[in-house]
Amino acid sequence: MVEKTKPVILVVEDNDDNRQLVIKVLGRRGYDVVGVVDGNEALEQLNSINPDLILMDINLPGIDGYEVTRRIRLQDKFAALPIVALTAHAMVGDEEKSLHAGCDAYISKPINIRTFPETIAAILKEHQP
Numbered sequence: 001m002v003e004k005t006k007p008v009i010l011v012v013e014d015n016d017d018n019r020q021l022v023i024k025v026l027g028r029r030g031y032d033v034v035g036v037v038d039g040n041e042a043l044e045q046l047n048s049i050n051p052d053l054i055l056m057d058i059n060l061p062g063i064d065g066y067e068v069t070r071r072i073r074l075q076d077k078f079a080a081l082p083i084v085a086l087t088a089h090a091m092v093g094d095e096e097k098s099l100h101a102g103c104d105a106y107i108s109k110p111i112n113i114r115t116f117p118e119t120i121a122a123i124l125k126e127h128q129p
């Protein structure tokens, strides 16, 4: 019998402070959190990490978070994987753009460390098989 393991969350974020904060906040809630610094690293490691949810910074060096999301969605295995966009500048149209790129939800930075884990838990619950 296979034991239920903790949900794995992949954080794609180039800013070290932001990435470490997310890892710390979600790690405390019992998630297995893996951080990568850009889209290429995310795409390369996606299959081995096999996350239950991705937090996707939009402003990344190289390929932006929208394009990384589109490329992830091209893989059937990850067609329904919850992807949550993170963006620092909450500009008009950002939410629509992230949803259009295939993200399921949108969180603006800086994250609220009190509500953030609840939001993530709710999204994971919604996407339970």
Ligand code: MN
Pocket: 013, 014, 015, 057, 058, 059, 060, 061
């Ligand atoms: Mn960034």
